[in-house]
Amino acid sequence: MNERPKIRVLLIDNHPLVLDGLKAVLETFDHIEVTGTAGLAQIGLDIARQIQPQVVLMDINMPKLSGIDAIELFRNELPQTRVVMLSMHDSREYISSSVMHGAAGYVLKDVSTDEIVAAIETVADGGTYFSSGVFDALMGERAEEGSDPLTPRERDILGLIVAGRSNREIAEALGISSATAETHRKNLKRKLGITTTAGLIRYALDHGIVSKVDKI
Numbered sequence: 001m002n003e004r005p006k007i008r009v010l011l012i013d014n015h016p017l018v019l020d021g022l023k024a025v026l027e028t029f030d031h032i033e034v035t036g037t038a039g040l041a042q043i044g045l046d047i048a049r050q051i052q053p054q055v056v057l058m059d060i061n062m063p064k065l066s067g068i069d070a071i072e073l074f075r076n077e078l079p080q081t082r083v084v085m086l087s088m089h090d091s092r093e094y095i096s097s098s099v100m101h102g103a104a105g106y107v108l109k110d111v112s113t114d115e116i117v118a119a120i121e122t123v124a125d126g127g128t129y130f131s132s133g134v135f136d137a138l139m140g141e142r143a144e145e146g147s148d149p150l151t152p153r154e155r156d157i158l159g160l161i162v163a164g165r166s167n168r169e170i171a172e173a174l175g176i177s178s179a180t181a182e183t184h185r186k187n188l189k190r191k192l193g194i195t196t197t198a199g200l201i202r203y204a205l206d207h208g209i210v211s212k213v214d215k216i
Contacts, residue, residue, distance in 0.1 A: 006033040007124045010053040012044035012070075013037075013086070014062045018109075022057070022086075025113050032120060041070035048078055054124045057116070060087045060094060068094075071101040082123040086116070092206065095134055099202045104164075105129035127164030128201065149191060155209055157184045161197065162204045 009032055013019050019037045026032050035051045038044035041058065042065050048056065056074060060067040071083050084105035085098045095106050104123040107116060111131050119129040150158065153174075160170045170181040194200055203209075 004031045006031055007055060007120055008033050008035045008051065008053045009120060010035060010044060010048055010051065010056045010081075011037045012039075012041055012056060012058040012062070012067070014039045014059065018059075022116075026117070026120075029117060032117065041065040041067055041073075045070065045073055045077070048074065048081060052078065053081055055120050056081055056083045057086045057120070058083060060085055060089060060098070068097050068101050071098065071103050075102040082126075084119050084123055084129065090133060095130075095205055096202050099205060100198055102198065106134050107131040108133040122164070125164075128162060130162075130205070134205075150188075150209075154184065154188055154191075157181070158188060158200060158204050158209055161185065161188075162201050162209070 009026065011019055011022055011026075011034060013022070016039065019039070023034045023037055026034050035053055036044075036047045038047055039062075041062050044056065044058065058067045058070065067085060067087075071085075074081055074083050082104040083102065084107060085094075085103050086107050086109055087094065088109045090108055098106050105119050105128055107119045107129065108131050111133060115131055119131070122129040156174060157170060160173060165173065167178045167181040167185065170176075170184075171178045174181070176184075188200060189195060192200070192203055194203060
């Protein structure tokens with residue numbers, strides 16, 4: 001049986017105790033390799049250019065360059081590197097802003113180590129990951145916005161898009177063709193007036209739409 005290749009991870013946080021503790025915990029997992037740490041986002045970006053990590057775990061509130069502003073720099077310079085925000089903040093504004101800037105995930109700092117590892121694995125495989133606490137916060141803050149414009153099937157499609165599934169994977173999960181899955185994706189964007197996948201993810205977060213099929 002082939003072992004899973006190690007996932008190269010870069011940690012960025014301006015609190016040394018957080019960096020040291022997270023590094024020590026993650027290094028107990030054989031399939032995760034912490035290839036670097038940084039206390040500033042700009043320094044983290046400089047390190048990332050050299051080591052090419054698959055996943056960056058980054059805090060939001062940091063001096064000089066915030067984690068949210070740094071997301072776009074990572075995406076522009078290192079498009080193969082996926083960024084997960086690891087934060088103590090569960091406000092909808094922080095979460096939505098992170099998504100719109102291109103974060104592949106958002107995990108609260110009080111989650112278990114297993115959930116942080118699950119986030120790393122999911123985004124390394126090309127998916128998106130938002131911890132249960134993030135969804136709870138979004139649903140708790142959700143304003144009354146009238147009736148839901150989406151059909152149950154459209155909500156299923158959107159949930160799978162949030163989970164990072166391709167048209168082929170959506171088709172397999174729902175028993176439809178890839179062409180039909182692509183049509184549903186286009187219709188969702190047209191109905192909601194959204195032009196990007198990031199926009200669809202933000203809509204799902206803002207409206208508390210949680211995928212129940214992320215294990216398919």
